[in-house]
Amino acid sequence: MLSTLIAPKSLVVSCQALPHEPLHGSQHMAVMARAACEGGAKGIRSNSPEDIRAIRAAVDLPVIGLWKRDYEGFDMYITPTVQDAVAVHEAGAHIVALDATDRPRPDGLSLKDTIAKLKQRGVVIMADISTYEEGINAAEYGADYISTTLAGYTPYSEGPLPRLELVKQLSDKLTVPVVAEGGIWTPEQARQALEHGASFVVVGSAITRPQLITAQYTSAMAEARESGK
Numbered sequence: 750m751l752s753t754l755i756a757p758k759s760l761v762v763s764c765q766a767l768p769h770e771p772l773h774g775s776q777h778m779a780v781m782a783r784a785a786c787e788g789g790a791k792g793i794r795s796n797s798p799e800d801i802r803a804i805r806a807a808v809d810l811p812v813i814g815l816w817k818r819d820y821e822g823f824d825m826y827i828t829p830t831v832q833d834a835v836a837v838h839e840a841g842a843h844i845v846a847l848d849a850t851d852r853p854r855p856d857g858l859s860l861k862d863t864i865a866k867l868k869q870r871g872v873v874i875m876a877d878i879s880t881y882e883e884g885i886n887a888a889e890y891g892a893d894y895i896s897t898t899l900a901g902y903t904p905y906s907e908g909p910l911p912r913l914e915l916v917k918q919l920s921d922k923l924t925v926p927v928v929a930e931g932g933i934w935t936p937e938q939a940r941q942a943l944e945h946g947a948s949f950v951v952v953g954s955a956i957t958r959p960q961l962i963t964a965q966y967t968s969a970m971a972e973a974r975e976s977g978k
């Protein structure tokens with residue numbers, strides 16, 4: 750039977766491709782999810798109701814769903830409104846990930862009210878945060894998971910990834926599970942994330958964005974060519 754919870758200390762693979770990316774399309778994402786499952790992933794992170802439905806049909810793994818949407822005049826793009834979160838939930842996501850920064854939300858609700866409204870509907874929430882304070886606040890408002898997804902992606906949190914120290918600070922302080930996500934590129938970093946207290950680890954680009962994986966090789970080789978070796 751499918752457990753809708755993510756196994757402790759496991760790997761979740763994020764299978765996402767936006768319209769401008771070569772692998773865009775639910776069929777491709779469903780195949781990626783099957784490959785991740787074969788490799789031992791214990792959950793999938795997926796963008797958009799359409800991809801979530803395709804992935805639910807393809808694999809028997811818990812799905813963390815989100816919906817990247819641009820609202821004019823607003824910076825946040827990960828499941829910005831309550832309505833977006835409900836659509837993700839109704840598409841079959843077991844956990845709904847949303848922007849849990851303090852920035853203005855397009856539906857005018859506070860983060861606290863957003864979480865409260867979704868909890869009333871029985872939605873399990875992953876709070877995507879960029880700083881320690883945001884993690885503490887989201888946990889206080891009732892988020893079920895705190896993920897470092899947005900660290901490095903807000904103007905006030907810029908810096909190198911992955912943010913394993915942030916994982917450690919939050920997991921030392923909170924009882925709610927803390928998830929290491931964002932910029933994890935090697936198995937060694939994923940292992941270190943667990944040592945820093947991560948409840949589980951989400952890896953995306955390093956597994957499912959071949960154009961970025963290819964670029965890591967081509968840029969390393971260009972460096973060698975330029976240094977003449």
Ligand SMILES: CC(=O)N[C@H](C=O)[C@@H](O)[C@H](O)[C@H](O)COP(=O)(O)O
Binds near residue numbers: 763765930933951955
């Ligand atoms: C910042 C943002 O929009 N992150 C998105 C969140 O869903 C995805 O594009 C990332 O792939 C995901 O967080 C996993 O991270 P990484 O691909 O670095 O392993």
